[in-house]
Amino acid sequence: MDLNLTAEEEAFRNRVRDWLAHNRPLALHQRGVVDGKTWVQRAKDWQRRLYEAGYLALSWPKEYGGQALDPMRQAIVSEELMRANVPGVIGSNAISMLGPTLITWGTEEHKRRYLPKILTGEEIWCQGYSEPGAGSDLASLRTRAELAGDEFVVNGQKVWTSGAHIADWMFALVRTNPDAPKHKGISYLLIDMKSPGITVRPLVQMNGEADFCEVFFDNVRVPRANLVGELNEGWKVANTTMVHERNWLGASPKRLFDKIVERASQQRRGGVALTQHPLYRQRLADIQIDVEAMRLHALRLLSNAIHKRPGGVENMVAKLVGTELNHRMALTAMDMLGDYAAMARGEPSAYDRGVWSATWMGSIARMFGGGTSEIQKNVIAERGLGMPRSR
Amino acid sequence: MDFGLTQEQEQLKSGARDFLSHECPTSVVRKVMAEESGLAPELYQKIAELGWTGMIVPEEFGGLGLGMLDLAILLEECGYAAMPGPFAFSSGIAVSALRLGGSPEQCRRWLPELASGKLTGTVAIVEEADSLDPADINLSAARDNNGFVLNGVKMFVPYAHAADFIVVAARSTPGPEGLDFFVVEGGATGLSARILRNVDQTRRVCEVKFDAVKVPEHARLAKSAGLLDRLIDAGAVVMAADCLGGAERALEMAVEYSKVREQFGRPIGSFQALQHLAAELIAAIEPARSLLWYAAYGQDAALEDASRAASMAKARLSAVYSRTADQSVLMHGGIGFTWEHDIHLWFKRARFDEPFFGDPVYHRDRVATLSGY
Incomplete structure (x- = not known):
């Protein structure tokens, strides 16, 4: 047991903290206050500044834009970002999910082509997994990709695709062999969202925002080179991504x-x-x-990661x-506010500009997004x- | 940075697991449960030979000079085995009282023989009100010619019937500053202990009467000021460690049972009703383990938030233990309600552990106070 940072780590932490103190993005978090396009641009700018300062994906290999540093440095940065109360990065899904997948399964060309632009925020990605008939039972997905020469032809529909309306690319699971057992006929494809035949329709959520979308594919042609891993081995490839998503x-x-x-x-x-108050004091x-x-x-x-200890069931509960x-935190806040809790964003009498009802609704989404509780x-129970x- | 156990600590843990599975199976636990004294002297002798009784006794007083984290690792295994006897209370809490509150002479008088396992001690704090609030501690310590005269009654004192000494919290003057701690020898005139009928038969707790018990001046612990809080910290970690091991064992028994018990033509562990329950329990146990490690380490490293960490660990782990034990009995169904099945040993032990040295409500309030709200 040793909770101390080394002198170098301490110095690194101070550099990060100092940089954040001088480079706070202004009003970036005011989503809904600025228009959508402005928000996306500001969010991309912020990600680029973080990357250029050296504070994104520190553990990635150097040749693809990382710094090959140990997980401790990444943890220091994450903690300082949290402490500084700065917004998250717009490309975080690609950084935490797609990036590690490509590093593990991608070809050299995939890595050189995609990884650097994931980091700079030049290309924004969305995750094309869920379908109307494939939620928790993801492996029953039916979006079809048929190989025709050097191309796949994709037909079908994805849903609950966060950020599809602003994404340049999608990493998707598609069915390439409908006759195989369901886990054995899936492939992992990178799809250019500007391809002809793609229609994106944002869905208005219960909180009034329109962040997740339906995506329709009508004879969308995707180069065979955009296949990650072997044909029909997409389930194995995606499992890397899902592990990262859970973290x-x-x-x-x-x-x-x-x-x-x-x-x-x-x-x-x-x-x-x-x-x-005797009850709230206890709940807090x-x-x-x-x-x-x-x-x-x-x-x-x-x-465990730093010292290469495998660990067990503790890895599965986070x-x-x-x-x-x-969610329990959001409910505590809502209960404390009484009638004010039900006040919407923008209502002048609401506490903290009505942020609590938004936090509450957001907390519900997190419990099913990326795999339900x-x-x-x-x-x-089964693996742990x-x-x-x-x- | 390494928030984890060292290789030596992993070995200590697996060694203790191995030792207790041979020396303290439930057949032994049940034998000790049935005896009036509840002491398990042979087992105590063996753990003394392993050095457990001197784990946190400083080397200069004949111990191993290790820390609370090392002790917590052992106590987790004792909880896992439902080990009977005074070990946690003597080698954990009484040693802490002397280590934290005693003068060098007082330490020299008691610690070497505690470390060797020759003697056991215990600590008496709460009274009829069953409260750790200083205002509820009223056993009186009146000045006498050469010392003090103690009068009053202590409750829930572990193994007081057999202890060679009792560290007792007493009031010398009114007000929160007026608390003192005295070391009272087991055979003192006017001291009597009655073993309480306790559902957790792996432990013995006593009502202890002090009827004009005379103690010399040098029986007063030198550093009594603030000792109550530091003892609560130590006691919280000691009890939380037992809770962790007990919760693990109860859940393990329930999960193993669910793999072999069949209903509707399949093992009941394949039903999501049981799977989800078990998953929720382990998902509560594992993060709570981190609370315990941090709390124990916090005392070893004298961290600023050590008291708060101790309260967090006790509040969470004692609640997790009770809930896990309850649900584990339920996962067994009827067989779990029989005397013959072992699960009730942990079910009842959890009930003792939860309030002892502060229940979750007490410790949550302490967390709030120590956090400044």
Whole structure:
């Protein structure tokens, strides 16, 4: 057990902190305040600045735009970004999911062609997995890709595709062999969103935003060279991505907790702050304990990665626990606010510009996005605890 | 940076698991449960020979001079085995009282023989109100010619009936500053202990009466000021470690049972109702393990937030243990309610562990206070 940073790591942390103090993006997070195009451009600019400063994908190989640094440096950067309360990067799905997949499975040409532009934010990606009939049972997907000479011809539909309306590319799972058992006939394709035959239709979400989309493919031609991994081996390839996705979605909730305590200390009933209210005080401490547990749990997983210890079932719980905790935090905030909790964004009397109802709705989405809590529990029980398969 | 166990600590853990599976199977636990004293002296002798009793005793006083994290690793395994006897309370909590509060002379008087396993000690804090709040500690310590006279009753004192000494929290003057700690020898005149009928038969706890017990001046722990809080920190980690091991064992038993018990023509562990329950339990246990490691390390490294970390670990792990034990009994169904099946050993032990040295409500409140809200 050793929680100290080395002198070099300490110096690195100070450099990151100093850089962030002088390079805060202005008003970038005010999505909905600026128009969509302006927001995308600002978000891309911010990602590029972070990348050029050397603070993105530090562990990637040097030849593809990374720095080949150890996971500790990446963790220091992530923590400082969190602490500085700066927005996330617009290309984070490609950085955390597609990038590692290409590094593992991609050809040399894939890596040289795609990885650098993922980092600079020049190309934005969306993830084409879910379909109307393929959610938790993802392997039953039916979007068809037929090989015709040097090209695939893609027909079908994806849904819940976040950011498809602003994406330049999609990494997608498609069916290339309809006669094989369902896991054996899937391939992993990179699809140019400007290809003829693609229609993107944003869906308005319960929170009023339109971030996820339906994507329709009508005889879309994709070069065979855009296949990642072997033909019909896409399920194996995608599993790399899904593992990374699970890590990505369990991000640290400390910042949200601090905001909730601050709100609770300002919220008074009968002259007493809610932090002193016997029930809310207990609820706050209860979520604080889980927030700290998840911070330490992340340190444990990071340490296992640095010191090359395989670990066991502990590797599988972060997505489930992290998103459920996030939701519990949002509910605590909503309960504290009483009638004000139901006030929408933009209502003048709402607390914190109505951000809490948005946080609450967002917390619901995180519990099913990237694999529902129920699917996580299946995986934990069957692979982590060795319980007999349910299906 | 390495938030994890060292190779030596991994060996300590697997060695303890191995040792206890041979020396403390449930047949041994049940034998000790049935005996009035509940002491398991042969087992205690063996763990003393392994050095466990001197784990956190400084080397200058004959111990191994290791830290709370090392002790927590052992205690986790003791919880896993539902090990009976005074080990946690003597070698964890009583040693901490002397280590944190004793003068060098007081340490020299007691620690070497605690480390060797020749003596055991215990700590008595709560009274009828069952509260760690200093205002609820009223056993009186009145000045006498050459020392103090103690009068009052302590509750839930582990293994006081057999302890060679009891570290007792007493009030010398009114107000929060007026707490003192005294080392009272087991055979002192006016001291009596009654073993309470406890559902967790792997432990013995006593009501201890102090009827004009005279103690000399040098029996007062030199560093009594602030000791209550530091003892709560130590006790919280000791108990949380037992909770972790117990929760692991209860869940493991339930999961193993679900693999062999068949209903509707298939193992019940293939039903999602049970799978999801088991997944939720392990998903609570594993992050809580990190809380324990950090809390134990926090005391070894004297981290600023060590007290808060201890309360976090105790609040979460004691609740997780109770819930895991409850659900593990339920996963067994009728067989789990029989005396013959072992699961009730952990089910009941969880109930003792949860409130002892502060229940989750107490520790959550302490977390809030220590966080400044």
